[in-house]
Amino acid sequence: xxxxxGRLAAAGAGIIxxxxxxxxxxxxxxLMDRSGLSRSAxxxxxxxxxxxxxxxxGEGSSTGGRPPSLFEFNSKAGVVLVGGLGATHSRIxxxxxxxxxxxxxxxxxxxxxxxxxxxxxVEDQFGQLLRTAKSKSEDVRGIGxxxxxxxxxxxxxxxxxxxxxxxxxxxxxxxLGRKWAVPVLVDNDVNVMALGEQRAHYxxxxxxxxxxxxxxxxxxIVAAGQVLRGAxxxxxxxxxxxxxxAAGIPCSCGNAGCLEAVASGSAMAQRLRAEGxxxxxxxDVVRLVRAGxxxxxxxxxxxxxxxxxALASAVNLFxxxxxVVGGDIAQADQHLLPGIKEFIYQRSLALSTQHLRIVRSxxxxxxxxxxxxxxxxxxxxxxxxxxxxxLA
Amino acid sequence: xxxxxGRLAAAGAGIIxxxxxxxxxxxxxxLMDRSGLSRSAxxxxxxxxxxxxxxxxGEGSSTGGRPPSLFEFNSKAGVVLVGGLGATHSRIxxxxxxxxxxxxxxxxxxxxxxxxxxxxxVEDQFGQLLRTAKSKSEDVRGIGxxxxxxxxxxxxxxxxxxxxxxxxxxxxxxxLGRKWAVPVLVDNDVNVMALGEQRAHYxxxxxxxxxxxxxxxxxxIVAAGQVLRGAxxxxxxxxxxxxxxAAGIPCSCGNAGCLEAVASGSAMAQRLRAEGxxxxxxxDVVRLVRAGxxxxxxxxxxxxxxxxxALASAVNLFxxxxxVVGGDIAQADQHLLPGIKEFIYQRSLALSTQHLRIVRSxxxxxxxxxxxxxxxxxxxxxxxxxxxxxLA
Numbered sequence: 169x170x171x172x173x174g175r176l177a178a179a180g181a182g183i184i185x186x187x188x189x190x191x192x193x194x195x196x197x198x199l200m201d202r203s204g205l206s207r208s209a210x211x212x213x214x215x216x217x218x219x220x221x222x223x224x225x226g227e228g229s230s231t232g233g234r235p236p237s238l239f240e241f242n243s244k245a246g247v248v249l250v251g252g253l254g255a256t257h258s259r260i261x262x263x264x265x266x267x268x269x270x271x272x273x274x275x276x277x278x279x280x281x282x283x284x285x286x287x288x289x290v291e292d293q294f295g296q297l298l299r300t301a302k303s304k305s306e307d308v309r310g311i312g313x314x315x316x317x318x319x320x321x322x323x324x325x326x327x328x329x330x331x332x333x334x335x336x337x338x339x340x341x342x343x344l345g346r347k348w349a350v351p352v353l354v355d356n357d358v359n360v361m362a363l364g365e366q367r368a369h370y371x372x373x374x375x376x377x378x379x380x381x382x383x384x385x386x387x388x389i390v391a392a393g394q395v396l397r398g399a400x401x402x403x404x405x406x407x408x409x410x411x412x413x414a415a416g417i418p419c420s421c422g423n424a425g426c427l428e429a430v431a432s433g434s435a436m437a438q439r440l441r442a443e444g445x446x447x448x449x450x451x452d453v454v455r456l457v458r459a460g461x462x463x464x465x466x467x468x469x470x471x472x473x474x475x476x477x478a479l480a481s482a483v484n485l486f487x488x489x490x491x492v493v494g495g496d497i498a499q500a501d502q503h504l505l506p507g508i509k510e511f512i513y514q515r516s517l518a519l520s521t522q523h524l525r526i527v528r529s530x531x532x533x534x535x536x537x538x539x540x541x542x543x544x545x546x547x548x549x550x551x552x553x554x555x556x557x558x559l560a
Numbered sequence: 561x562x563x564x565x566g567r568l569a570a571a572g573a574g575i576i577x578x579x580x581x582x583x584x585x586x587x588x589x590x591l592m593d594r595s596g597l598s599r600s601a602x603x604x605x606x607x608x609x610x611x612x613x614x615x616x617x618g619e620g621s622s623t624g625g626r627p628p629s630l631f632e633f634n635s636k637a638g639v640v641l642v643g644g645l646g647a648t649h650s651r652i653x654x655x656x657x658x659x660x661x662x663x664x665x666x667x668x669x670x671x672x673x674x675x676x677x678x679x680x681x682v683e684d685q686f687g688q689l690l691r692t693a694k695s696k697s698e699d700v701r702g703i704g705x706x707x708x709x710x711x712x713x714x715x716x717x718x719x720x721x722x723x724x725x726x727x728x729x730x731x732x733x734x735x736l737g738r739k740w741a742v743p744v745l746v747d748n749d750v751n752v753m754a755l756g757e758q759r760a761h762y763x764x765x766x767x768x769x770x771x772x773x774x775x776x777x778x779x780x781i782v783a784a785g786q787v788l789r790g791a792x793x794x795x796x797x798x799x800x801x802x803x804x805x806a807a808g809i810p811c812s813c814g815n816a817g818c819l820e821a822v823a824s825g826s827a828m829a830q831r832l833r834a835e836g837x838x839x840x841x842x843x844d845v846v847r848l849v850r851a852g853x854x855x856x857x858x859x860x861x862x863x864x865x866x867x868x869x870a871l872a873s874a875v876n877l878f879x880x881x882x883x884v885v886g887g888d889i890a891q892a893d894q895h896l897l898p899g900i901k902e903f904i905y906q907r908s909l910a911l912s913t914q915h916l917r918i919v920r921s922x923x924x925x926x927x928x929x930x931x932x933x934x935x936x937x938x939x940x941x942x943x944x945x946x947x948x949x950x951l952a
Contacts, residue, residue, distance in 0.1 A: 327911060373791075375790055375791040387877070391788050391795075392789070396783050396788075398767055398879020399765075399766070399879050399881035399915065400912060400915065401879070402909060402911045403783075403877065403879040404877060405876040405877065405879070405909055405912065406876065406877060408876055409872075409876050410872060411804075412817070421909065423907060477802065480801075481870075481877075482873075482877055484794075485796060485797065485798060485801070485873075485878070486790055487789075487794045488791060514815070515802055517800055517813065519710060519792055519794045520790070520797065522792075523792065
């Protein structure tokens with residue numbers, strides 16, 4: 169085992185990069201200490217990373233004599249392209265390798281136009297954003313996409329998506345990989361939001377649920393620090409959990425008594441329409457709540473209690489430390505959260521609720537692109553991926 | 561970075577041991593290929609493992625010339641002590657490092673006697689079993705224990721155990737570590753059963769639920785190949801999930817409408833007692849079912865439908881590939897499983913049930929000790945633990 173072995177040096181480089189990402193700037197002595205590697209091994213790996221511009225080299229402070237060299241992860245060494253595709257609205261961005269937004273854009277986009285049209289357009293938009301960001305195609309290190317559907321994790325393909333006609337089994341990574349030959353990661357929108365919120369605001373919390381209350385109701389799960397996807401990518405489907413308060417009420421899924429049938433933005437909009445109000449969707453409901461409409465406020469409060477019933481089961485089953493409530497209806501959080509809290513604290517076990525916090529999303533509309541960035545950056549900076557792909 | 565560096569050699573030894581456990585016997589050339597290490601590095605690490613008796617050396621086959629040396633993980637290099645402690649019954653065993661039972665014993669034990677009495681007795685029993693197994697105290701490499709309580713994973717302490725008076729916060733690892741200075745791992749009984757069943761019979765399935773239907777009802781979760789414990793060690797508490805079919809019925813937890821209040825072995829025994837039958841516990845219920853008692857059979861069938869309602873939510877939330885049903889009542893599986901299946905296939909999303917299997921436990925009474933062995937063996941043979949503890 170010699171220092172000059174290129175393969176081993178590359179293998180070590182990814183680990184050194186991880187140490188620098190985790191701990192910030194460090195000297196060679198600190199890196200030797202943390203990695204257990206010899207001075208020559210650390211130096212050789214740093215050379216490899218410096219050559220690829222993944223690490224920068226500056227001067228540290230010293231108590232006397234020449235200050236030691238200080239090495240730091242260079243988050244400007246490339247960019248990632250990220251997107252959060254929704255049924256009717258989407259948001260895309262170019263971010264650096266720390267997940268900081270360089271340029272971002274939100275727009276209306278009908279996902280039912282199908283994958284060729286939508287992804288062709290997304291590709292064009294990414295191209296424009298890259299020019300705005302003054303980045304080149306060669307700077308793109310990875311792509312991360314959230315979509316409103318179950319996703320097969322290994323392939324990044326949508327699986328039986330209920331609201332994405334034409335997308336079932338479509339190979340999104342291959343399509344976007346045509347223009348940029350980089351890793352393309354795709355996951356369910358709520359999974360990605362859960363990851364985004366957890367990393368940005370609860371980095372020390374390993375168990376978190378993110379509940380999105382919008383047109384439908386979905387739940388992203390971070391358990392033991394990892395996004396939980398389930399065997400078919402459909403974990404977290406809280407919208408079709410049967411709840412006692414909805415017994416007998418028919419749902420679009422064919423069953424009755426599902427949470428989504430009574431507590432979602434579209435269910436509320438429909439009930440308000442039946443009362444003669446002009447509500448097409450979740451945003452209209454929020455608009456009415458903001459205008460002080462007592463019927464809309466009462467509905468959102470009731471929705472909170474219904475969601476609380478389904479979440480009481482989820483709390484017993486997952487034992488999360490934090491529940492983050494997001495989605496359009498969360499903009500009426502002062503009316504939505506009390507019912508959720510009431511039911512959970514009443515119905516879940518004391519052991520599971522004693523340290524539980526139930527909060528509104530802080531990332532809001534940006535949760536999905538933040539999470540998509542985390543997903544792809546975490547992947548491309550995995551030590552083994554750094555060694556294999558980035559240093560190739 | 562030189563081959564002669566003892567710290568680095570030890571670091572590599574654990575990884576070589578893992579390769580041998582995963583793939584069976586291998587030659588130096590195969591180990592070089594799989595580890596990416598040089599011949600001298602592999603040889604040096606093998607020497608370290610051979611010295612500690614963790615690896616054996618035999619002759620492979622050859623197409624000509626001298627056959628190459630074949631190295632193999634030595635599962636007889638030590639033993640683990642494992643126990644599954646229940647409210648009234650317990651089972652303990654001495655196993656080798658492959659998890660094969662050398663000697664095992666089941667006995668009645670009242671866990672409410674408290675930790676000092678119970679663990680003192682368990683310690684004595686372990687001593688006797690070791691003598692029967694003709695093993696010495698120095699051969700003990702680790703201890704794995706399952707208990708009927710939430711457990712703080714890091715410390716192995718029971719957390720607010722409802723049926724273990726005197727055990728709250730008791731440091732089980734410290735107590736058992738007094739006699740054997742080895743890693744002691746403790747986890748919730750159903751978590752351990754889920755792990756045991758998954759490793760023994762579903763090694764290629766990463767997402768599995770184990771539902772124990774006995775005196776109470778609990779659920780162990782394996783998600784993405786790992787036991788899911790939650791933030792307070794209370795994940796999988798399906799017994800207190802509110803279900804519509806039990807609306808209004810009071811539960812011992814203080815709430816009403818919990819699954820356990822209507823579908824557990826003790827709830828069934830109580831209802832049969834109210835009809836004048838001699839049923840103290842879950843086993844009595846099973847005895848009546850076997851004797852063909854129509855009231856007991858009807859109750860178990862109803863219990864299946866109730867459990868199915870709670871599991872329908874769990875299937876939507878976790879999207880498991882396999883649900884294993886164990887515990888005393890599972891001995892009446894021909895009456896219990898139909899109701900469970902009926903409700904889940906009717907109430908859960910098609911995507912989550914299309915590949916789902918719902919089966920009876922195959923390990924039965926041994927699920928807990930098998931899982932406890934897996935838990936402790938997996939831990940002590942982690943590369944970093946091998947390097948730090950076993951090779952110390």
